[in-house]
Amino acid sequence: MKEQVKIFDTTLRDGEQSPGASMNTEEKIQIAKQLEKLGVDIIEAGFAAASPGDFEAIRKISEVVNKSTVCSLARALEKDIKAAGEAIAPAKFKRIHTFIATSPIHMKYKLRMEPEEVIKRAIEAVKYAKTFVNDVEFSCEDAGRSEMAFLKEIIAAVIEAGAKTINIPDTVGYRFPHEMGEMIKELKDFIGERAIISVHCHNDLGLAVANSLYSVLNGARQVECTINGLGERAGNAALEEIVMAIKTRKDIFDGIDTNINTKEIYPTSRLVAAITGIEPQPNKAIVGKNAFAHESGIHQDGVLKHQETYEIMRAEDIGLDRNAIVLGKHSGRHAFKKRIEDLGFTLSEEEINKAFERFKVLADKKKEITDDDIRMLITNEIASAPEVYKLKKLQISDCSEGVPSAAVTIEFDGKEITDAGIGDGTIDAIFKTIDRISGYKGTLNDYQVAAVSKGKDALAKVVVKVVFDEKKPAVIGHGLSIDTMIASAKAYVSALNSYISMKDMLKVKKMSENDI
Ligand SMILES: CC(=O)SCCNC(=O)CCNC(=O)[C@H](O)C(C)(C)COP(=O)(O)OP(=O)(O)OC[C@H]1O[C@@H](n2cnc3c(N)ncnc32)[C@H](O)[C@@H]1OP(=O)(O)O
């Protein structure tokens, strides 16, 4: 009989806590659908009480995901649990994940609570969560630095209150694998079959995956992890590494398996990279661009003679198709649609038609369209807020001598407005001119440009982070074009549109609070 380890994916919650990884609702829905296709058992879709945007994303994910369980995180506070319960209400399978810190350092300095108070709050939280759902998970935050006697006391109390899963997070990535294993073994002996033991390991010392695997070997039957190892600080344990380690070393994980369809690993990794703009390092295990590349002669010779001389896994097993059909200007709608689905997107016919039009425009300029180009074409569109302002034309002066200047035409409310301005550099001139036209004044916090594919006709992807109002959070804008200046202008206009849509959303939220 095979024993299952549940895979609990927290890319949309802990993963989003990676600096710069904020995602909008539509992007989160795309990732959630792909996670379901990948076969994850539980999707932690966000932290409902964190913001109206988080709440909305969890709610929408709950409406569209029906095979995986949808979960929201909540502090051990009534208002957080209520928000979580309401956000996941439409889901077919739902879970509330509530937590409170149990380590002496967190209780004393952060929570400023006595241990007895922490236990009381934990029991109340689990009992209240049970009024919304049957499936309640409780986490002992910073369990990695908590005292065993206290852990046992609080765990017994929350199981009695109804928690079905007990999560043991190594919140600050402090433990070594053998220590993690010993802790899980002792807790497994204590808990027995009363609840499932879960682990949630962070990567501060590069040990998150090793710690998760040792936990499985010692009785954990749920692992919390993220795609590409995204997550707070140095990240969380990487889903792809845990799953492939269990699959590859069947001799060690005797009879233990996951529900993951490993062929969906690579498409999921690329989707998350395209949406977050955070590329896995090239030498990252499993999904890095060099993970299956052989550079040196002796290795190449060995692999050509017999693949297993230098490969312990097959690229095909993670869905890395080395012989994919090449898409170009002569490709038709069928091949394009199939590729979009293979890449992990779930789009309506109308969205596919729109994407196909953009693909054809690009194919006229670029000989070969790569999978990453297509991902960018689509994610760039879904990342965008409604287009209140639209870039129509851009002209820039030669900036090798003289003052850099830009002439910009923007469409607003059905009319085209043109203006010109100067700046400290060409990009500055473009952004200042857009400010003049729109009447908003942005401060650029971050500007990143990356080539999406190789060659001189590569697409440039620009991501900007702009503050339009000191009292409101910075907004992100994305721009995509073969020309970096056009991509920059598009990114700035997209940030402006996001700001306007955020202002509208906050207004709606305020009105509904007043209604109550
Ligand atoms: C280990 C982890 O990953 S934990 C999850 C981290 N994720 C997030 O923080 C999500 C994003 N966070 C947010 O948007 C905000 O922090 C919010 C909305 C959750 C809370 O915002 P604020 O109410 O302004 O509180 P702030 O974040 O400044 O401080 C946290 C408060 O929660 C308390 N708290 C922290 N954890 C818990 C808990 N598990 N249960 C109850 N209270 C808690 C802290 O003690 C502090 O309380 P205090 O204000 O009485 O000192």
Ligand SMILES: CC(C)C(=O)C(=O)O
């Ligand atoms: C909220 C918990 C599970 C967490 O993310 C952590 O402790 O790292």
Ligand SMILES: [Mg+2]
């Ligand atoms: Mg965490």
